[in-house]
Structure formats: C-alpha cells, structure tokens
Amino acid sequence: MNLLILKAENIKHNLATVAGRQLEHLISVKKCTIGDSIRVGQLDGMIGTGVILALNERSATLRVTLEKSPPLSVPLILVLALPRPKMLRRVLQSISSMGVKELYLVNCHRVEKSFWQSPLLTEEAIEEQLILGLEQARDTIMPKVYIRKLFKPFVEDELSRIINGTEAIVAHPNSPEPCPMNLQQPGTLAIGPEGGFSSYEVDKLASIGFSQVHLGCRILRVETAVPVLVSRLYPA
Amino acid sequence: MNLLILKAENIKHNLATVAGRQLEHLISVKKCTIGDSIRVGQLDGMIGTGVILALNERSATLRVTLEKSPPLSVPLILVLALPRPKMLRRVLQSISSMGVKELYLVNCHRVEKSFWQSPLLTEEAIEEQLILGLEQARDTIMPKVYIRKLFKPFVEDELSRIINGTEAIVAHPNSPEPCPMNLQQPGTLAIGPEGGFSSYEVDKLASIGFSQVHLGCRILRVETAVPVLVSRLYPA
CATH class of the missing domain: 2.40.240.20 (Hypothetical PUA domain-like; domain 1)
Structure with a gap:
C-alpha cells in the first residue's frame, strides 16, 4: 500500500x-x-x-x-472476455494500478460458464481489487467496470457507440498487423479468452470497426498480455 | 498449454x-x-x-x-530481488513465456528473510514454473535461473562481468530518465523488491555501470512491472 x-x-x-x-x-x-x-x-x-x-x-x-492531483489516466477502454476468477483478481488490480479507467467484462464463446458464478463479480469484491490497485500505484480515480453477458447485443448496440472517437483494436494471434505502439489518441482494446475469440466474434468486432493486431508469435496469458498491451499502447 | x-x-x-x-x-x-x-x-x-x-x-x-525452430529469445538478462513466493511463481512463468533466458534472483536489504525458505526455490519447483511458461508461449528453450544470496560480492565480482556488452539499467522510482524503449542491443535489467533497492544498493549498481530509469509516477507490483519492462525494452 x-x-x-x-x-x-x-x-x-x-x-x-x-x-x-x-x-x-x-x-x-x-x-x-x-x-x-x-x-x-x-x-x-x-x-x-x-x-x-x-x-x-x-x-x-x-x-x-x-x-x-492524482496521476494522469490512460485513455483506454478495455474490453475483456471474462477471465477465470483467480486471474480476474490480478487483472483488476493490474489495470487499476496502470491507470485504465473503463473496463467491460464480456461473455463470449470460449468463456467457461462457471466463471460467471464467481463471488468476485459482486460490486463490492470488484471495488476491493480495484482499490488495491489504486493504493499500489498512488492513484485515487476508481475505474468503472461494466459486466455484459450477451456478446452480440453488446457489440452491436453498445460497443459500436463506445468506440466512437477511439482507435479500436482487437488482440488476435496470427493477425498480419503488429499491435501499434505509443498511440496518440484514445483507444479501445479487446482481448479474448484463453483460446481466443471465435472467428464469428472477431468478424463481429471487425464489422463495427475493430482492426486485428498481434503481439508476436508468443501466446501470453491474459494477466501478462494486459500489462504488455496497455503499456505498449500508452507507455508511461 | x-x-x-x-x-x-x-x-x-x-x-x-x-x-x-x-x-x-x-x-x-x-x-x-x-x-x-x-x-x-x-x-x-x-x-x-x-x-x-x-x-x-x-x-x-x-x-x-x-x-x-522455437521463437527468438529476448536478449535480456534479468536481475530480480527475490519476490514473495506467490509472486515468484507468476514471475517465473511470465518471464519464461516472454522469452527471457537468464534470471538472477538476488538478496538485498528489503527482501524478507523468510522468502528464502520457500519450497519454490528448489531446482525442480523452478523448472516446473518455467516449463509452464514455455508451454504457454510455445517456446522450448529453458531459461537459466541463478540464486545469489549475497548482494555485494554478486554485484562486485560477478555482475560487473555479466553486464559486459549489454546496456545495464536499474528500474528505480524518481530517477530522472524514463526507461528506454525498443533497445537495439542486449540488456541487463535490475528490478528491486517491494519498497525498492536501498540507496546503497542503487549506488553499488551505478558504480559498476548501471543507469537508473523510471517507469512513470505509478508504482507497479513486480508481477506487473516485469512484463511492462521486458516488452518495453524488447517489443515483440
């Protein structure tokens, strides 16, 4: 602390x-x-x-x-396939410590149904992890976390508006383009579950304007990929 | 896997x-x-x-x-103050998945003595975590991990030779210089314990040629700082 x-x-x-x-x-x-x-x-x-x-x-x-004043925030909206509870705890702390202020936890095909039963998904439990991250990084601005259990209506009705005015990218192995560095504008970053987004889901994201990017040939766990991607897009 | x-x-x-x-x-x-x-x-x-x-x-x-062939390695030697066991497990997996091939776990003033009793420090336990990281990232080359319990002789007698031909940097909050990005040569990176290296330790590292760099005003936990620093120095 x-x-x-x-x-x-x-x-x-x-x-x-x-x-x-x-x-x-x-x-x-x-x-x-x-x-x-x-x-x-x-x-x-x-x-x-x-x-x-x-x-x-x-x-x-x-x-x-x-x-x-607290430190500057990172102008990034993160859209994350719900990770397994153990990992979710660490991801909440790390995004909070890195200054991300908006997180959407979404369902998709390869998210295990049981993850949605986790007691970590209560408002109080999420807040607790986020405060630990703020205390670590000497920040005070509480990130906002939204839970979206239906992928298609979320992407079509909500995400298509959320990404307005941002560079929208989805991390997807085997994409031809590498992930950009040092973005000079606000961004929206989507990260899939273990095993990745399905082709349907990547196509859906592409259809509303997401570009696909890769992070090299190594496949990282979400708890490693999140700090790598956030700091690559917005280096401190 | x-x-x-x-x-x-x-x-x-x-x-x-x-x-x-x-x-x-x-x-x-x-x-x-x-x-x-x-x-x-x-x-x-x-x-x-x-x-x-x-x-x-x-x-x-x-x-x-x-x-x-396995993917290219990251030309980085990591010198890490021994983290608490729970964190050590994750750090071993993450450096292994990111392609770091040489890790020195060192003692210093703010490392809690009890950490050295961890069963995770046996050769078998370390190997197990490293293999999990390789399996994650589709790499096969086992990182080498060295344990050094005496800071001063390690720095004076061994580290001073290890850093030959590398850019040697120590991550230290409040340094005037930001951490470099996209290094074009091999590097050696030292990361302190929770609470940081002591002034004596930073001076010791400086005396053999380490430059001090910061990562912004946010203080990150070692498990977050390691992926951030490795990918900043050597982006995939």
Whole structure:
C-alpha cells in the first residue's frame, strides 16, 4: 500500500477514520505509531498527507491535507472476455494500478460458464481489487467496470457507440498487423479468452470497426498480455 | 498449454511417452483421443507435431515429428530481488513465456528473510514454473535461473562481468530518465523488491555501470512491472 485511500464519507473536517484492512496494514505492515505522517488520497479526489492523531486496535484517526492531483489516466477502454476468477483478481488490480479507467467484462464463446458464478463479480469484491490497485500505484480515480453477458447485443448496440472517437483494436494471434505502439489518441482494446475469440466474434468486432493486431508469435496469458498491451499502447 | 514439451529422455526413435500433469492435461482439458495431432516441442530443441498412438490413464504414446525452430529469445538478462513466493511463481512463468533466458534472483536489504525458505526455490519447483511458461508461449528453450544470496560480492565480482556488452539499467522510482524503449542491443535489467533497492544498493549498481530509469509516477507490483519492462525494452 503506497497510498492510503479514504472514502469521502470517512473524512469530516479534515479528520479521517480508518478501520478494517487498512488499519491492519498501518499497524502490522507499516508499523505506524501516533505522530507518523503517511501518504493519503481521497477516493476519486486529491492526494496529500495524513498525520496519525490516534491509533488503537479498532480504529485510527488522521488529520489529512489534500493538495495534489492524482496521476494522469490512460485513455483506454478495455474490453475483456471474462477471465477465470483467480486471474480476474490480478487483472483488476493490474489495470487499476496502470491507470485504465473503463473496463467491460464480456461473455463470449470460449468463456467457461462457471466463471460467471464467481463471488468476485459482486460490486463490492470488484471495488476491493480495484482499490488495491489504486493504493499500489498512488492513484485515487476508481475505474468503472461494466459486466455484459450477451456478446452480440453488446457489440452491436453498445460497443459500436463506445468506440466512437477511439482507435479500436482487437488482440488476435496470427493477425498480419503488429499491435501499434505509443498511440496518440484514445483507444479501445479487446482481448479474448484463453483460446481466443471465435472467428464469428472477431468478424463481429471487425464489422463495427475493430482492426486485428498481434503481439508476436508468443501466446501470453491474459494477466501478462494486459500489462504488455496497455503499456505498449500508452507507455508511461 | 499451447505446446506439449517433451524431454529428450522421453523420446526414443520418434516415440514419446507422456505421464503425470501433462497426461492429465491431454485427457481432462484437451479431451484428446487416439489419432489426435497436437503441437509438441523437445525441451531445448525443435517444435513440431505429435500424433497420439496410445492413451490410457497411466501414459500416452505419441509419434513426434520435429521440424521448426522455437521463437527468438529476448536478449535480456534479468536481475530480480527475490519476490514473495506467490509472486515468484507468476514471475517465473511470465518471464519464461516472454522469452527471457537468464534470471538472477538476488538478496538485498528489503527482501524478507523468510522468502528464502520457500519450497519454490528448489531446482525442480523452478523448472516446473518455467516449463509452464514455455508451454504457454510455445517456446522450448529453458531459461537459466541463478540464486545469489549475497548482494555485494554478486554485484562486485560477478555482475560487473555479466553486464559486459549489454546496456545495464536499474528500474528505480524518481530517477530522472524514463526507461528506454525498443533497445537495439542486449540488456541487463535490475528490478528491486517491494519498497525498492536501498540507496546503497542503487549506488553499488551505478558504480559498476548501471543507469537508473523510471517507469512513470505509478508504482507497479513486480508481477506487473516485469512484463511492462521486458516488452518495453524488447517489443515483440
């Protein structure tokens, strides 16, 4: 945790209250004591400093001063075939830490039905992973995650509008074109499941304006491909 | 598993025997049956096709034809502060899938002592993770992993020779220079632990010729930073 993220409802008159996982982290990992000053940020707000005024096993109170903007976001909309739950957790953290602010988790032919039963897909569980990513990267702006269980209507009715004004690309092995580097405009990137999008799905994406790109001859797992692709399109 | 990797000792007169985890994968995940043809590669050798001649719960026999070279390697030597075991597993798989062939796992000030007790550090456990990465990326060339528990003698006596003829860089937050992109020569990349290398360690690396580079203002976990850095230095 490189930044303690506070929700607005937990800050009153510059005094913030911390409990639960974050309190545990302050005590056990950071070994904080009263008087210590730590980096804090308000969720969806500014970044600054918190001085610990009180600390016990139930809660901590901090006086916070917020004066700095969070880092720039990556102008990328990510469309991801729902990965298996273990991987989803890591992908949520990594996209959040890299500054992606819009993620669509979609169903498609090669997504295993059982993945949709994962308790990780509740709003609270998703938020928890995203906050871990923000805390890691010292960002405060919560990414928005949308769940779309029907591929065809999503692509036809919604995605066709979402990609307006963006460079829309789908990562697909064996495409003739390599993935572009250092995009100078907003982008939409679609990444398929293990085994890839079906031809029908790639054609559907192509029909609304996606170009197909490859990432070399190596096939990477989604948890590796996501950081590689995001940083290739928008290097820090 | 996108490539079934066979050890030379399990291939005789073009007939290969498969058991254990790989057999389980052929049966349960790939649902293979006799007559099926799958992608195979010989560890540290060529890639080709295997036709399943016999298959039961104990073993499978394949007739293999090997005719293609594995993909190009990444000309990068990675020097990594030993990460926590959970992360080490993923890093081993990801560097292996990305084509890195030389990894030094080193001790330094902010590496927790307990990490060195991990059963993941046995030769067999490391090999297992690396093979998973090769199978993922359809590569056959086993990376070499070296364990170095003493930072100072490693840097002074060994690393100073290892970096000869390479561009040596250390990823260090707050450095003035950004990490280079698309290196046109071999590289050596050092990545610190959570919390970073100490000033002493960075100075030590600088003293033998490492330049310090940053990756933007976001601090990424090592499992995210490794794919980002490797692909930034050597894009596919």
